Amino acid sequence: GQQLNQSPQSMFIQEGEDVSMNCTSSSIFNTWLWYKQDPGEGPVLLIALYKAGELTSNGRLTAQFGITRKDSFLNISASIPSDVGIYFCAGPPIRDDKIIFGKGTRLHILP
Amino acid sequence: SAVISQKPSRDICQRGTSLTIQCQVDSQVTMMFWYRQQPGQSLTLIATANQGSEATYESGFVIDKFPISRPNLTFSTLTVSNMSPEDSSIYLCSVGKRGTDTQYFGPGTRLTVL
Numbered sequence: 001g002q003q004l005n006q007s008p009q010s011m012f013i014q015e016g017e018d019v020s021m022n023c024t025s026s027s028i029f030n031t032w033l034w035y036k037q038d039p040g041e042g043p044v045l046l047i048a049l050y051k052a053g054e055l056t057s058n059g060r061l062t063a064q065f066g067i068t069r070k071d072s073f074l075n076i077s078a079s080i081p082s083d084v085g086i087y088f089c090a091g092p093p094i095r096d097d098k099i100i101f102g103k104g105t106r107l108h109i110l111p
Numbered sequence: 112s113a114v115i116s117q118k119p120s121r122d123i124c125q126r127g128t129s130l131t132i133q134c135q136v137d138s139q140v141t142m143m144f145w146y147r148q149q150p151g152q153s154l155t156l157i158a159t160a161n162q163g164s165e166a167t168y169e170s171g172f173v174i175d176k177f178p179i180s181r182p183n184l185t186f187s188t189l190t191v192s193n194m195s196p197e198d199s200s201i202y203l204c205s206v207g208k209r210g211t212d213t214q215y216f217g218p219g220t221r222l223t224v225l
Contacts, residue, residue: 033213042203042216043154045112088153092211098169099214101154 002027002093006102013079014110021105022073023089032065032072033090033099043088047074069094076107084109113138113206115217123223124194131190132220134204139184141208145177148201148219157202159210160187194224 006023013019023032031050035043047058049065049072056063062075072091076083089102114137124130134143143160158166158179166179181187191198201221207214 031211031213035216040219040221042115042205042219045213045215048213090154096211098156098159098210103153 002096002100004089004091004100004102006089006105008105009103010106010108012108012110015079015081017079019076019079019083019107020073021087022071023102024071025093026070027093027096028069029072029091030069030094031091032063034061034063034072034074035088035090037086037088037104039085046087079107079109081109083107112215113140115204115206115215117202117204117217117220119220120218121221121223123225125225126195128194129190129192130194130222131188132202132204132222134187134189134217136185136206140206141184142206142210142212143181143187144205144207144210144214145179145187145189146203146205146216148203150199154203157189160189191222194222196224198222199224 004025033048034046037043047056047063052069054065060077086104086106088104090099092099116135118133145157146154148154156169157172158168160166160179160181162181178190201219203219205214205216
């Protein structure tokens with residue numbers, strides 16, 4: 001089936017560092033979604049992207065819809081402890097009728 | 112975005128029993144979905160809950176194991192039947208306008224089967 005390749009799988013960073021993660025696929029997407037999941041909670045939508053090349057920010061978060069429509073990235077600037085969690089990319093592959101999810105990037109902040 | 116609640120938030124169940132999970136939304140929504148998230152894994156769509164008709168199941172999920180009801184536009188239930196330890200997961204409901212549109216998730220139900 002369709003797959004989203006999300007990397008890195010996990011990251012260990014110092015507070016204050018910038019973070020970058022990405023998602024790629026062999027399929028074309030019409031929408032890219034980025035979610036964050038805290039332990040014991042459901043995923044929360046961070047950013048939705050609807051157009052190739054689109055660059056959207058939400059506070060310290062910035063995400064881009066790749067020009068090829070096969071990838072997207074999420075950046076977090078000046079990380080803080082509450083950024084810890086799992087970040088999922090998601091989207092509907094073209095000609096599909098449902099959303100698929102990447103395997104997630106686990107962000108850890110070192111004390 | 113809609114406010115979504117799920118009950119129970121967690122449960123520990125015995126093998127062979129069934130558990131019904133409820134999902135309530137504070138406004139009418141077109142589409143409701145049920146996902147499973149196995150420990151340390153990503154989200155897998157179980158089915159789309161259709162109002163007034165049978166749910167649409169994804170490959171690998173069947174109605175006998177995961178019966179779903181959706182009596183109106185704000186409420187749905189998922190039953191996990193004849194449970195085994197392999198059913199231990201987080202079960203999440205989500206809502207959206209279409210299957211390919213942005214989805215918003217409930218807080219999840221953490222199920223442990225002994």
